[in-house]
Amino acid sequence: MKMDWIVNLLAIDVILVCAVAGLAVRISAFRRGLRSAQSETAELRSALETLRSQAEHLRTEAPEVAEVTQREFAPMAALSADQRAEALDMLRNGIDSATVSARLQLPPADAALLANVQSLLGPALGR
Numbered sequence: 001m002k003m004d005w006i007v008n009l010l011a012i013d014v015i016l017v018c019a020v021a022g023l024a025v026r027i028s029a030f031r032r033g034l035r036s037a038q039s040e041t042a043e044l045r046s047a048l049e050t051l052r053s054q055a056e057h058l059r060t061e062a063p064e065v066a067e068v069t070q071r072e073f074a075p076m077a078a079l080s081a082d083q084r085a086e087a088l089d090m091l092r093n094g095i096d097s098a099t100v101s102a103r104l105q106l107p108p109a110d111a112a113l114l115a116n117v118q119s120l121l122g123p124a125l126g127r
Helices: 004-061 063-072 081-092 097-104 108-125
Strands: none
Touching: 081 097, 081 108, 097 108
């Protein structure tokens, strides 16, 4: 019984050493993760800087390209309800989208889109 206090102190010391070792492992893992995150951040900053310089180069070297693309992709006038209904009727009657586009003077892409919509929704609507 006289030695129980020594055993108890040794047990407490072992517990403290294990706790410190576990804490050291966690700190080490945290530092590795932090280094990894810092290197990823540096890579992303470098890539961002490269993109910025490329964008600035394009802006200064080819300003006319930006103007052309803005004009090319300006929204077109929408189809009127009458044109759309007439085009859908023609497509339901089996007329191809190229003919519908030519007869109604629609952009070919719009006529093709209406044909796709008709082919997808026609069976669902019982037509």
